[in-house]
Amino acid sequence: MLQKGAKRHYIDEQKVPYLVLGDQWVGYEDEESVREKVHYLRMHGINGMMIWAIDLDDYKNYCNKGSYPMMHTVIKALKDTENLRPEDKAxxxxxxxxxxxxxxxxxxxxxxxxxxxxxxxxxxxxxxxxxxxxxxxxxxxxxxxxxxxxxxx
Structure with missing residues (x-):
């Protein structure tokens, strides 16, 4: 859709992106939204998460971000204690x-x-x-x- 001129939008309250092209829209996950979800889990003491369909991750590196970029983002965010937002570090x-x-x-x-x-x-x-x-x-x-x-x- 982006190649056809779609515009990316972001709902800050929900921390999710979506694309709009004419009368079409599609919601999706990206690295930023996945990091936000992991951050939410960590800050609320939730000890697990579910990935709906790992086969929907870019396992063939189509987007040139490496294989399984979403899973790698989840793993990195779970391990990362230094990358908390300043308001959460206070x-x-x-x-x-x-x-x-x-x-x-x-x-x-x-x-x-x-x-x-x-x-x-x-x-x-x-x-x-x-x-x-x-x-x-x-x-x-x-x-x-x-x-x-x-x-x-």
């Missing part, structure tokens, strides 16, 4: 004592009910914050509304 602190001998994953911050700690590989520690009115649910590994209003930190 409040994340590196420290390794808490994570000593812990498996990679999310943990409750024992000093603050609104905080959570992510222990990465090589004893990396990142502390994140739930929004006001929310608290960390260590069972679900995500922020949730503080129904009891007991989290005052």
């Amino acid at each position: 409040g994340m602190i590196k420290d390794n004592k808490f994570c000593f001998r812990k498996k990679a994953g999310f943990y409750a911050d024992p000093s603050n009910c609104r905080n959570y700690i992510y222990c990465g590989s090589v004893m990396e520690k990142y502390t994140g914050h739930c929004n006001k009115g929310h608290r960390w649910n260590d069972t679900k590994k995500s922020c949730e509304v503080d129904q009891s209003n007991s989290c005052t930190q």
Whole structure:
């Protein structure tokens, strides 16, 4: 469609691209939208994702971005702790004592009910914050509304 003059658009709220050509439009994924989805997973403590159809990735390198560019983007984004957006890095602190001998994953911050700690590989520690009115649910590994209003930190 691009070769025929389609225009690329991006819905920032949904973090997805789409193309428009005349009265035709098509939504699709690209490296940017895939990175955003992985970022969303990481910031919400979601421990998995599903790829609908790996055979729809460019396994033959038709687009000259290498074989399986979407899968490689997912893998790189999952491993990348340095490429968080600045607004997400604020409040994340590196420290390794808490994570000593812990498996990679999310943990409750024992000093603050609104905080959570992510222990990465090589004893990396990142502390994140739930929004006001929310608290960390260590069972679900995500922020949730503080129904009891007991989290005052």
